[in-house]
Amino acid sequence: KAGVTQTPRYLIKTRGQQVTLSCSPISGHRSVSWYQQTPGQGLQFLFEYFSETQRNKGNFPGRFSGRQFSNSRSEMNVSTLELGDSALYLCASSTRPGRDYNEQFFGPGTRLTVL
């Protein structure tokens, strides 16, 4: 079974631009979560989607948004990029959210550099 895939793997943008990142979960997985990874902050939760609905959201400004499609693929958008948005953006998929544990499987990430 193919793992979680993220595209593109690397991206360079300038301040003020917007960017869209894509995540394809493992086949059969319907929950997708996004994280921002920076050296000083570790991983910070952005949001989680299930059945095309945002279920949980972390503490990020409204410039960060996302969506999920009917095939469970998810996109994350960042508008008006700032230098501090430079990070590795990780996507993780699981079978479903719920009141018990479902293992998350991570993708390789998209390395975003904002100049």
Next chain:
Amino acid sequence: AQTVTQSQPEMSVQEAETVTLSCTYDTSENNYYLFWYKQPPSRQMILVIRQEAYKQQNATENRFSVNFQKAAKSFSLKISDSQLGDTAMYFCAFMRVLNTGNQFYFGTGTSLTVIP
């Protein structure tokens, strides 16, 4: 608020030796999970081990084991017989169980180098 603290940014260990990575967390929740994830250089993050908060017995996965002290809110990872392939960034994570889904909180990571 939930927080996860890893106080050791970098550690090293000789091959075949044992090393312990520290993690503390803060929560008022009673139902949660704890994890250690491994992120090798330029490779994907993978789950090393998990611990359910309601279980008193410490989790073990081959050479990896945890010391879970619920009252002290401590969750350390012990790697026995360290191998070169253990070189990676290790993240401690806390998962909060919500009606709307699960929410993860990660520490800032410990970079472990296994020295030949």
